[in-house]
Amino acid sequence: MNTHDTHQDFSELRNRIRKGGAEKYHEKNTAKGKGFARDRIASLTDSNSFVEDGLFANVGDPKLPADGVITGLARMDGRAVAIMANDFTVKAGSWGIRTVEKIVRIQEQALRYRIPMIYLVDSAGARITDQIQMFPGRRHAGRIFHMQIKLSGLVPQICCLFGPSAAGGAYIPAFCDVVFMTKKNSAMYLGSPRMAEMVIGEKVTLEEMGGARMHTGESGCADFLCKDEDEALTLTKHYLGYFPQHAGDTTPASKEVVAPKSEKIDELIPADEGQLFDVTKVVEQIVDEGSLLQIKKRFAKELFTGLARLNGEVVGVVANNSKHKGGVLFVDSADKGAKFMSLCDAFDIPLLFLVDVPGFMIGSKVEKEGIIRHGAKMLFNMSRSTVPRICVVLRKAYGAGLYAMSGPAFEPDCTIALPQASIAVMGAEAAVNAVYANKIAEVPEAERAEFVEGLRTQYREDINIQKLADELVIDAITPAAELREELIKRFAFAKDKKVEALPKKHGVMPV
Template identity: 35%
Template sequence: MEKVINELLEKRENAKFGGGKEKIARLHEEGFYSARERINMLVDPDSFLELGMLAHSDQVGSENKSAGDGIIVGLAKVDGRPAVVQAIDKTVFGGTAGIIHARKTESIHAFALKRGLPIFHLTEGGGLRMPDGMGSDGISQMLFPEELLLHRREVPMITGILGDSFGDPAWVAVSSDFATQRKGVSMAVVGPRILEVATGEKAAVEDLGGWKLHANTTGQIDHFGETEEECIQEMKRFFSYMPLNATEEPPFKATEDDPFRRLDEVVDIVPTRRAQVYDMKKLIKIIVDDGQYLEIKPTFGAALITVLARINGRVVGIIANQPMKYAGSAGPQECEKATEFICLCDSHHIPLIFLHDNPGFRVSRDAEKYKMPTKILIWNQALAQSTVPKISIVIRKSIGAAFANMCGPTMGADFVVAWPGAEINFTGPDVGINVVYGRKIEQSANPEEERAELLKSWGFDSSPYKAAAKYLLEDIIDPRDTRKFLAQTLEYACTKKGSKSERRLANWPTQF
């Protein structure tokens, strides 16, 4: 027995070094951590239970140089909560996916869904491995796993792109609820070498899928970090707002921050003059518990803010216009960002709060090229189908169709209220006059006088009192009572079954 135990221990010790100590040393020289070091950064001390440690490639001759077949999988505690963890090991065939690698991934994913455990991916690598995927038999075993395609957000998936990631790691990232990317590495379908061989096109790895591309253009990544430590810490922060699985609500977090705290600071933060800009993030900070929130996609569609936060201990998702960018008007990117965030929150039982301050949608020829009507309507469709509690507050203005997209009346909100100085209308009076009477003004002997007279007759009441009088709004609230109002209404809206939704949006494609 001693002999066989020692043999086992020797095999396990060798497996710890993946493709060898030299390759790990090379990773360190290049400024990267090994897969096991990344796992140790993520999980609670001594909590990792590894599965498949002694697996290896089934390719003849590769048995002794493919420990784990390029991926480490197991179970662990992350901040005291159970989870499944996967980490690609770049020291084994560059982190590419062979048949045994794929088998381990599919097995642990199935277990996570079966037992309701969230999944963490610490990833990099070159996608499908050759020769495992070659031939009709190879590719038939290596197609995209059905489990991932039918995931339906049953458990949260959280991914860190910590090294160059092509193929499989990219599929995982864009299928996840949250993905972070280390600056300086790339995520794309293929790497520069395959691109050049296949098409003749030469491209730098950063141009193919660097952080700036995803931050400002594609929106496929939610956060970017300078270091691996920062990225992993952000994965844990996101997890702190998530339920373990679809049967649970997100975790409450006790706070000493008074839910009825009066927001006297709003007087200085939000100007009444509608043309004057302010930072909506400052308002969010004073509304939420302890001033803490996690922003999703901060530079993509920057005229719209999406954050996870807590109010009186309960997790909430906040969608807010940002007057500092395009006056808060939403374009194609903002529409995509809003829809994706609504799907995230509805799938994981997170109530939604909308803070309006927008002059309408941002229209242009470029916006039309990016299917602006479609993107506006998809946002509306997602909102209409969502069933989590929703509370909507018009802070300063909400104009035109954007009033609906920000969960105005008829869009399923539990409560729609406004601050007393808010403006709600189809369009601003100046714009309306120019559209309807533009030619008449141009042909007038005194255009400015003509415009002024028309404005007097164009005296539609855009103040919220008119809508409140007809009970189209539930109330006009004192801005200083905004936190109190949200704390109270959230409690009542979540009385029947907590924040649990019907999860109608769980089946919407990620990155639609």
């Protein structure tokens, strides 16, 4: 064979591998509205920036081009990233021996170069036929998760779920910082509906078991419900813009700053505590115009979490949203808050707390769900975060809600209150009933209403915000109209904050 033939053979072989699985699988994919793994990488990354590893893995088996996964390094808006993408046209993206080794190796590259790791997941799971060589051992499937945990908090890890992610494979999204799912095709579950029917006799649809709506709205395992793959890939790029390459690195401030179109924040917050409002609108009036990206928008809506920019600098916003369940904190909202704060702290994103919280939910239902330990988890992650934290009491901060939202005892960089805010163990109505129940009962019925109102007024005066400022409980009272400017100044001062670590390995998470 001469050199020319060798070259030609090589080119043909390479082209064949790059085409992925058989044509019929591509057609099936397209019919479902799914993209080809290589096209996904191409649309995510800068043109011609991708360098691939392991293209010839399993080259001896023409049915397993690249062994069903594409791995390599690329640039996204100029930034280096490591990528793995399951190829569903190759045996439904299932994992064989080399698939696992390729994934582990690209994770090792992300670790070595300290660059974000992106997982484009679309896989039916392990090839049972290969299990002894890819399931139990040192460099087998478990190592993928071990590597993810090593990488966690060191570099951003993003998952786009474009197809199934079954059984063990479902832990890839679980260990990522953020998960994007598409409306139609993505699903994750430990056991498929078919398996559930066989093993536990439950009959449910794939959507109910692990669809995008379920995971973004109910389980909280995923963050974004995307209409299609394009939207997910666009959001992936946008999301990464809020993060550094790795922990300790800086995220550049955005150069173009547009102040929000000054709708009056005062008018957005009703004075009457019983009246609910959408805190999203308030956030939009504080952060830079168009900079807000809500995280877990569909899950535990009573707690708003989102990334944004304030005068160009990235900030994480945690806000109680009274529009949903009165802004009361529940098991899921505590979880949502805990994860978000951990994410922001890992990558040095300062936290802004906007407080309007009636407290944690009470009652036997939530006690059985472990509201105490879930709430503890939220407090734990807030308290241990060393990024600048500013607590703004918009309207009310009652009970342990004040604590969970970075209240004064947890060393926020400062606590600010709007002039109409109140801070207390509980609101006037509940407190008066709790403390004076016997006295109220003694008062003749005709005079009771007036007596109670008198007690409430007294109570409200006791917790008056100016009194709390006088006692130095809070650091400042700021009119809503001046809030943005004051936050910009204060976060700028807090930028060089240093917190000395205590001589311990880590706290004991109350999970």
